[in-house]
Amino acid sequence: MGRIDELRRSRQGFVVGLTAASVGIISGYDLSSTAGALLYLTDGFRLTTHQQELVITVVVIGEIAGALGGAVLANAIGRKTSMVLVVTAYAVFAVLSAISTSVTMLLVVRLLVGVAIGVSLVVVPVYIAESAPAAIRGSVLVAYQVATVLGIIAGYLVAYLLASWQNWRAMLGLAAVPAVLVLLLLRRLSGTARWYMLKGRVREARHALQRIEPDTDVENELAEISRAVEEERGGALTEMLRSPYRRAMIFVLGLGFLSQATGINAIVCYSPRLFEAMHFTGNFALLVLPALVQVIALAAVFVAMDLVDRLGRRPILLSGIAMMLAANLLLIWVFVVPSAGAVPTTFGFLAVLVFTIGYNLGFGALICVYAGESLPSRLRSIGSGAMLAADRVANALVAAVFLTMLHALGAGTFALFGLLAAGSFAFVYRLAPETKGRQLEDIRHFWENGGKPGAEPVIALSGSRQ
Known part of the structure; x- marks a missing residue:
C-alpha cells in the first residue's frame, strides 16, 4: 500500500498517472481495433492480401516519422502542448478513418494516425519521467506500458461486440472517445520543469517543481536539471x-x-x-x-x-x-x-x-x-x-x-x-x-x-x- 499512499499524497502525480494510462490505452486500442476491423473492411473494400498488409504497415511507417520528429516537436513547443496536439490529431484521424470512402483515403488517414502515435511514443514517456514525483515515477511509467496492453484487450472486446453488425467503421471511430477523455485530463496539467529550464524560463520551472514535489529542495533540483541539460547537449x-x-x-x-x-x-x-x-x-x-x-x-x-x-x-x-x-x-x-x-x-x-x-x-x-x-x-x-x-x-x-x-x-x-x-x-x-x-x-x-x-x-x- 506504500506506493498507493504516495500516489494519493500527490494530486498532480495521480493526474499524470491517469493521463499516461489514457494515452497508452489509445495506442493499444488502435492496434487491436484495426486487427478486428480488418476482418470486415476487407470485404467492404475488397482488399487484396497486400492491401490488408498496407492498412497495418502505413500506421507503422507513420509511427517512424512521428518518432523521428517527436523529440524536436517536444523541445520546440513543450511536452504538454505536444501531447495536446497529438491527442487532438488522433481523435480527428480516428473519425476520418471511420468515414473513409476509399482505400486511398483510408491509407492516408491511417498514415496520419501512425504519425500521431509515433509522436506520443516519444513525448508521453518524456513528460511522465520529467513530471511524475520521484517516489512514483517508476510506477507511472509501468502504468503506461500496462495500459497499452489494456487498450489492446479493450479493442478486441469492442470489435467482438460490434462484430455481429460487421461495423468496422465504429471499431475504428470509437478510438476518438478515449482521446477526448485524455484531452480533458491534459487541461489540468502544467509544463515540465526540465523543458522550462531548457528554454531558460527558471521562474516557471521553479513553479512546476513546487506543484509536483512541494517538499523537495527546489533550488538544488533546478541546479541538477541545469547540469543534466548541459551534459546532454554534449x-x-x-x-x-x-x-x-x-x-x-x-x-x-x-x-x-x-x-x-x-x-x-x-x-x-x-x-x-x-x-x-x-x-x-x-x-x-x-x-x-x-x-x-x-x-x-x-x-x-x-x-x-x-x-x-x-x-x-x-x-x-x-x-x-x-x-x-x-x-x-x-x-x-x-x-x-x-x-x-x-x-x-x-x-x-x-x-x-x-x-x-x-x-x-x-x-x-x-x-x-x-x-x-x-x-x-x-x-x-x-x-x-x-x-x-x-x-x-x-x-x-x-x-x-x-x-x-x-x-x-x-x-x-x-x-x-x-x-x-x-x-x-x-x-x-x-x-x-x-x-x-x-x-x-x-x-x-x-x-x-x-x-x-x-x-x-x-x-x-x-x-x-x-
Whole structure:
C-alpha cells in the first residue's frame, strides 16, 4: 500500500498517472481495433492480401516519422502542448478513418494516425519521467506500458461486440472517445520543469517543481536539471559510432530491431487472421481469444516487475526469448499436422499464448529498462531514439509481409521467426550487460572495459549519481 499512499499524497502525480494510462490505452486500442476491423473492411473494400498488409504497415511507417520528429516537436513547443496536439490529431484521424470512402483515403488517414502515435511514443514517456514525483515515477511509467496492453484487450472486446453488425467503421471511430477523455485530463496539467529550464524560463520551472514535489529542495533540483541539460547537449551520434560506445550502439539497435523482428506485432495485429489460418471459426474465437491471450500475458509484465530487481535483467530477458522460441516450434508443428488431417487448434492457441507471455516477460518488459540504463546520460536520448527507430523499422517490415508469408509459407513463417528468436537469444547472451543494482553512470564502465558479456560493470572509485 506504500506506493498507493504516495500516489494519493500527490494530486498532480495521480493526474499524470491517469493521463499516461489514457494515452497508452489509445495506442493499444488502435492496434487491436484495426486487427478486428480488418476482418470486415476487407470485404467492404475488397482488399487484396497486400492491401490488408498496407492498412497495418502505413500506421507503422507513420509511427517512424512521428518518432523521428517527436523529440524536436517536444523541445520546440513543450511536452504538454505536444501531447495536446497529438491527442487532438488522433481523435480527428480516428473519425476520418471511420468515414473513409476509399482505400486511398483510408491509407492516408491511417498514415496520419501512425504519425500521431509515433509522436506520443516519444513525448508521453518524456513528460511522465520529467513530471511524475520521484517516489512514483517508476510506477507511472509501468502504468503506461500496462495500459497499452489494456487498450489492446479493450479493442478486441469492442470489435467482438460490434462484430455481429460487421461495423468496422465504429471499431475504428470509437478510438476518438478515449482521446477526448485524455484531452480533458491534459487541461489540468502544467509544463515540465526540465523543458522550462531548457528554454531558460527558471521562474516557471521553479513553479512546476513546487506543484509536483512541494517538499523537495527546489533550488538544488533546478541546479541538477541545469547540469543534466548541459551534459546532454554534449552527446553526439558520432560518439556512439566510435569505441568504446560503438558496442553499446550495436546493442541498443539490435535489441530494438529484434524485439519486433521476432514477430510480436504480427501476433497482435493479425491475430484474427492467424486464428483463421489455424481453423478457428466464429467471432468469439477470432476476437475474444486474442483478448484472452493479452489478459493472461499481462500477468507476465507484473511477474517481470517483481523479479527484475531480484534476479536481474539478463535472466528475465533470456527466459522470455526462450519461451518465444519454444512457441514457434509448437506453431511449426500446428501448421504441419493439418496435412495429415488433424488440426490441433488447442495447441495453436497455447502456442500463441506462450509466445505472447514470453514477449511480455522479456522484450516487452525490459526493452524500456535497457533503453534507459545502457548508456550515460549525454547519450541516453540518442540511444533511446535509435532503439525506437530500429524497433519501428522491424515492425514495418513484419507488418508488410506477414500475411503474404503466412499464405505462402505456412509453417515456414514460424520457422523464420524461430530462427530470429534463436539469434536474439545468442545476441542478448553475448552483448547484454547486467545492470541490476548499478547506478546509471556506472554502466559506462562496462562498455569502456570491453563489454564482456555477463560481467559486472566496474564501479568508478568516486561513485556516481543516478
